[in-house]
Amino acid sequence: MARTKTTHDVFSAIGEPKRRALIDKLVTNEMTVSQLMSATKWPQSVVSKHLGVLRQVRVVSERRSGRFRYYRIQPEELRPIQEWMHQFEKYWGQTLDQLDSYLATIQSKGKQNERH
Amino acid sequence: MARTKTTHDVFSAIGEPKRRALIDKLVTNEMTVSQLMSATKWPQSVVSKHLGVLRQVRVVSERRSGRFRYYRIQPEELRPIQEWMHQFEKYWGQTLDQLDSYLATIQSKGKQNERH
DNA sequence: TTTACATATTCCTATATTGGAATATAATAA
DNA sequence: TTATTATATTCCAATATAGGAATATGTAAA
Numbered sequence: 001m002a003r004t005k006t007t008h009d010v011f012s013a014i015g016e017p018k019r020r021a022l023i024d025k026l027v028t029n030e031m032t033v034s035q036l037m038s039a040t041k042w043p044q045s046v047v048s049k050h051l052g053v054l055r056q057v058r059v060v061s062e063r064r065s066g067r068f069r070y071y072r073i074q075p076e077e078l079r080p081i082q083e084w085m086h087q088f089e090k091y092w093g094q095t096l097d098q099l100d101s102y103l104a105t106i107q108s109k110g111k112q113n114e115r116h
Numbered sequence: 117m118a119r120t121k122t123t124h125d126v127f128s129a130i131g132e133p134k135r136r137a138l139i140d141k142l143v144t145n146e147m148t149v150s151q152l153m154s155a156t157k158w159p160q161s162v163v164s165k166h167l168g169v170l171r172q173v174r175v176v177s178e179r180r181s182g183r184f185r186y187y188r189i190q191p192e193e194l195r196p197i198q199e200w201m202h203q204f205e206k207y208w209g210q211t212l213d214q215l216d217s218y219l220a221t222i223q224s225k226g227k228q229n230e231r232h
Numbered sequence: 233t234t235t236a237c238a239t240a241t242t243c244c245t246a247t248a249t250t251g252g253a254a255t256a257t258a259a260t261a262a
Numbered sequence: 263t264t265a266t267t268a269t270a271t272t273c274c275a276a277t278a279t280a281g282g283a284a285t286a287t288g289t290a291a292a
Contacts, residue, residue, distance in 0.1 A: 002277030015131030
């Protein structure tokens with residue numbers, strides 16, 4: 001038997017670092033494939049294919065406009081992850097509130113983490 | 117190039133459903149391979165190999181006692197996931213508090229989800 | 233209609249699993 | 263010492279990627 005499909009569920013889908021990177025880019029606003037290409041410096045086929053996986057698990061939705069396709073994140077689809085994580089919170093102390101700077105951090109780190 | 121290694125990081129490691137199932141079993145107490153075998157009904161090699169991946173990413177630790185090996189979860193290692201998820205919380209409303217029943221649920225669901 | 237652009241899809245290669253059976257190891261019991 | 267038990271590891275087959283180049287598809291611009 002082979003590895004679990006990346007489209008098996010949200011957990012499998014976000015296992016791939018590049019897909020998480022794409023999600024991070026999409027957190028603030030919807031973007032086209034071209035915009036994601038310049039933001040990531042990845043080849044078009046790479047961007048499109050990763051988006052395809054994310055779309056299959058519903059983590060992103062697609063909006064067509066002319067020859068453009070705007071991809072938008074669907075946060076609700078990530079709920080299962082948050083729910084699964086919930087069982088560990090009690091072990092590391094209610095530090096959830098101290099994470100407010102994380103969004104800014106992850107956004108700025110983006111450019112550095114892009115290379116493999 | 118091939119798929120990202122399952123041991124690349126915690127995200128990749130928990131992408132596999134069986135590994136999450138093992139983690140769920142270990143949430144409350146440490147267990148030996150044998151105990152996990154009877155809890156999951158999986159072959160010994162399957163249990164041991166998945167534990168091996170989890171150990172490589174530090175999500176579980178191993179304590180040896182005679183010919184037994186007790187596996188224990190290391191919740192801190194899952195923090196990166198929680199931190200990454202944090203950026204989406206604002207979108208689905210602070211419902212984190214309503215998840216208190218999740219642990220009980222996931223524990224009871226265990227037996228049903230074991231198959232495949 | 234012809235051309236250009238945005239994106240998806242196909243083809244191909246290299247590779248990393250996953251599951252299971254068999255086997256190797258280590259430690260305890262007889 | 264020998265048999266037994268607990269677990270890790272090896273070997274094998276099947277398969278699902280991920281990346282990149284090339285190509286197909288769809289839509290707008292000239």
